[in-house]
Amino acid sequence: MIVAEKKPIEEIIDQVKDFQKLLIAGCNECVTVCEAGGKKEVGILASALRMYFMNEGKKVEIDEVTLERQCDHEYLEEIRDRIDKYDAVLSLACGVGVQFMAEKYFSTPVFPGVNTCFMGAAEERGVWSERCxxxxxxxxxxxxxxxxxxxxxxxxxxxxxxxxxxxxxxxxxxxxxxxxxxxxxxxxxxxxxxxxxxxxxxxxxxxxxxxxxxxxxxxxxx
Amino acid sequence: MRLSYPGNIRIVRVPCTGKVDIIHILRALEKGADGVYVVGCLEGECRFSNGNLRARKRIEQAQHILDAIGIGGERAQMYNLSSADGPRFAEYAVEMTDKIKEMGPNPLKKAKEKMAA
Incomplete structure (x- = not known):
């Protein structure tokens, strides 16, 4: 699988701080398995960002979605009807997903929420290492x-x-x-x-x- | 035992503290709780082997997030006790309440009021 690591929340905040309507998009494949960008991580990040912006006195609307894959047209198409509602997308997919999202929705800024590391295997719980x-x-x-x-x-x-x-x-x-x-x-x-x-x-x-x-x-x- | 402990604590029962996830801690605070603490079995005595150790790790991750977003990691805590140790449960409840009182209310409450005004 493609192994990714969560970006530090400070870095994510810095990327998206100027937007008012944000979509956090997870991916159900590799990044879910390596616990970096699945539905669970989307929920945690969305909650953390909502609290951060509220605490800062900023009104920011944050929605969550987790697509089956972000590297295939058919799944990315699922958000076409609502993509225009958002000022930016924070994608927790690997670098492939982030880029495919950016290609498909050309006028919507897309930011990465994870650092894509390598193609590897789960040696044990919490330990991944490169294999290819x-x-x-x-x-x-x-x-x-x-x-x-x-x-x-x-x-x-x-x-x-x-x-x-x-x-x-x-x-x-x-x-x-x-x-x-x-x-x-x-x-x-x-x-x-x-x-x-x-x-x-x-x-x-x-x-x-x-x-x-x-x-x-x-x-x-x- | 008829022990008394602060009445401002709302107990949420879970089958094992290993069931508690980071999102549960964050959502509680997002909804306005002033603090969240998880009370698990003594370390090494989890009926499901390592549920309480998992919970501790999740609390630590939640603390890190809460610190980073300015809510305060201290608002989430993990405690351990034996399920037969009622007095300690009451003791932890007092300790946590005192800690949160010292920190003051959840800053989101004030922020929400300001935004509504």
């Missing part, structure tokens, strides 16, 4: 299901480097060396011979370095 960098050319088949692009600090394709000590990365003693994990799992799978194969230079043009990306699937287009 969307490089566009998945090599997990060769690396025992452990991604050296997202989990190795140097994104090494033929690791580990000299900074790997006792299974940990040199940048932090809390960070596992991805290549140690790969080696351990290859051993477990009885595939250590694969480790001897030198991986060729990766084509980074499919990664973000090649500019903004797009997937076009003619087979599913209407």
């Amino acid at each position: 960098q969307a490089c566009g050319q998945c090599i997990l088949g060769e690396t025992a299901g452990i991604c050296p692009i997202s989990r190795c600090a140097k994104r090494l394709l033929n690791g580990p480097c000299g900074g790997s000590t006792k299974g940990k990365c040199e940048i932090s003693k809390d960070l596992d060396c991805a290549w140690q994990l790969i080696l351990d799992r290859l051993k477990e799978l009885d595939r250590l011979d694969d480790y001897e194969k030198i991986m060729p230079i990766k084509d980074w043009s499919t990664e973000r370095a090649g500019g903004p990306r797009k997937v076009v699937r003619e087979d599913v287009r209407l």
Whole structure:
């Protein structure tokens, strides 16, 4: 899922303090699961902002909505009939949702309520960590299901480097060396011979370095 | 026991303090309560294992929000006691009431009056 973190309320207040009619829009997908921008967080933020503005003596109308997704036309369309009522939208979706909202409702200011962090997994309750960098050319088949692009600090394709000590990365003693994990799992799978194969230079043009990306699937287009 | 405690407290019963969420604390204050406190079982003695610990964390988050928006985090508090400890319940009620009296009424009440005028 896409992992996001709530922005500090002070920062949010600073963004929306000049508006009188505000819509706080949550998203029912990833940000709900990582407890940053779902219905619950929308309710808490709306209540906090209402109290803040009231305490400041400002009359600000705040409405709440949580859409199934903010990265799809059909769900964003659900608010078309009332979007003009608002001076601004505070979207608690990931960066994708915020941008799609801004594209769709061109004349309504949209502000982000969360910081979008990475694509990751919930290791345990309250702990999320990165697992994918969307490089566009998945090599997990060769690396025992452990991604050296997202989990190795140097994104090494033929690791580990000299900074790997006792299974940990040199940048932090809390960070596992991805290549140690790969080696351990290859051993477990009885595939250590694969480790001897030198991986060729990766084509980074499919990664973000090649500019903004797009997937076009003619087979599913209407 | 026939213990007396301040009559200005409205008790909201929940099955476990783990049921209490941040929004419940905020809504109570938004609606004009001067303070909100959660009374849970003793830590380590939750029937549902960690409901009271969850409640404490939520109270802490609510306090942070209330401080940030100028209402005052002290208006939300967490207390723990054994369900058989009536005297302590009364003691906490007095303590919380004194604390809130010291802080004064919910600032939103004044703000609402001003806006209505």
